[in-house]
Amino acid sequence: MSGYHAVAGPSGGTDGLVTQLSRLSASPTRGPTERSVEFLIPALGQKIRVSVRAGSGVPVVLCNGIGASLEVLDPFVAQLDPNTTVVRFDVPGIGGSPDSRLPYTFPYLAAVLGRVLSVLGLADEGVDVLGLSWGSALAQQFALQNPRRCRRLILVSTGFGIGMVPGRPAVLAKLLTPRRFLDHDYAARIAGELYGGNARSDASTVKHLFDRQLMAGSAVGYLHQLLAASVWSGVFALPLIRQPTLIVAGTDDPIIPVVNARIMSRLLPHATLHLHSGGHVDLVTNAAAFAPMIEFFRTARGQSCVR
Numbered sequence: 534m535s536g537y538h539a540v541a542g543p544s545g546g547t548d549g550l551v552t553q554l555s556r557l558s559a560s561p562t563r564g565p566t567e568r569s570v571e572f573l574i575p576a577l578g579q580k581i582r583v584s585v586r587a588g589s590g591v592p593v594v595l596c597n598g599i600g601a602s603l604e605v606l607d608p609f610v611a612q613l614d615p616n617t618t619v620v621r622f623d624v625p626g627i628g629g630s631p632d633s634r635l636p637y638t639f640p641y642l643a644a645v646l647g648r649v650l651s652v653l654g655l656a657d658e659g660v661d662v663l664g665l666s667w668g669s670a671l672a673q674q675f676a677l678q679n680p681r682r683c684r685r686l687i688l689v690s691t692g693f694g695i696g697m698v699p700g701r702p703a704v705l706a707k708l709l710t711p712r713r714f715l716d717h718d719y720a721a722r723i724a725g726e727l728y729g730g731n732a733r734s735d736a737s738t739v740k741h742l743f744d745r746q747l748m749a750g751s752a753v754g755y756l757h758q759l760l761a762a763s764v765w766s767g768v769f770a771l772p773l774i775r776q777p778t779l780i781v782a783g784t785d786d787p788i789i790p791v792v793n794a795r796i797m798s799r800l801l802p803h804a805t806l807h808l809h810s811g812g813h814v815d816l817v818t819n820a821a822a823f824a825p826m827i828e829f830f831r832t833a834r835g836q837s838c839v840r
Contacts (some may be wrong), residue, residue, distance in 0.1 A: 676778075
């Protein structure tokens with residue numbers, strides 16, 4: 534795995550990591566994604582590819598959508614405050630993370646993420662967690678299992694698993710295989726129907742997004758993600774999530790109908806709902822419009838007044 538930096542296990546030291554990240558954060562001439570360093574971190578039997586962009590303040594941890602490697606989030610990361618510490622990762626079997634030997638659940642994956650953050654030296658300080666689509670389930674689970682480590686929660690294009698209102702069967706059927714990640718022309722052809730929003734008028738935005746994905750992952754990894762989602766429901770756990778939560782949902786989202794965001798905003802004790810006219814992946818295809826709003830939510834005192 535050339536190109537990755539070695540990292541000690543959870544019981545080892547992290548002096549090299551801390552020193553390296555500090556040096557990068559002191560190099561303002563480097564661009565927002567150029568300051569990222571990649572690691573392959575062992576965690577609870579997995580090896581997780583992690584990208585860390587050095588900065589200051591409360592770090593934000595990004596949990597990606599199904600089948601997508603961490604590069605797909607580049608446009609969003611580039612629009613965040615350049616001083617924000619950003620942690621991204623590939624789940625097992627996706628991007629640069631090797632396959633898991635066995636299927637996994639969201640509670641297990643949340644524990645893996647917790648161990649990764651411990652190795653990075655983020656065991657004691659709080660982090661903000663943003664989940665996009667499939668990743669929002671992982672974000673919800675992490676917040677539930679780590680109430681003291683997760684400061685704020687941002688859920689984008691989100692649902693709550695079993696019991697939620699599903700999209701149309703013809704749309705959901707296209708999610709059953711990773712073909713769009715392997716054939717980017719096919720992804721462009723179905724982009725409008727699948728993702729809605731600005732993908733309807735300019736499908737090339739989705740193709741360019743997937744072109745960033747250097748490693749598409751494996752069929753096994755994608756299957757494990759589908760299985761994890763098929764047995765998970767967060768509906769009964771939502772009232773137990775006490776963190777201030779921003780829910781961002783598009784009214785033109787074919788995959789997750791907007792009614793699910795409305796339901797979640799009522800069940801989460803400290804939720805702020807932001808509706809927009811876009812679709813499922815507008816967070817990254819129209820990142821310049823969403824990054825400032827999310828930064829405002831992260832830095833606002835008390836309950837955010839985002840609308």
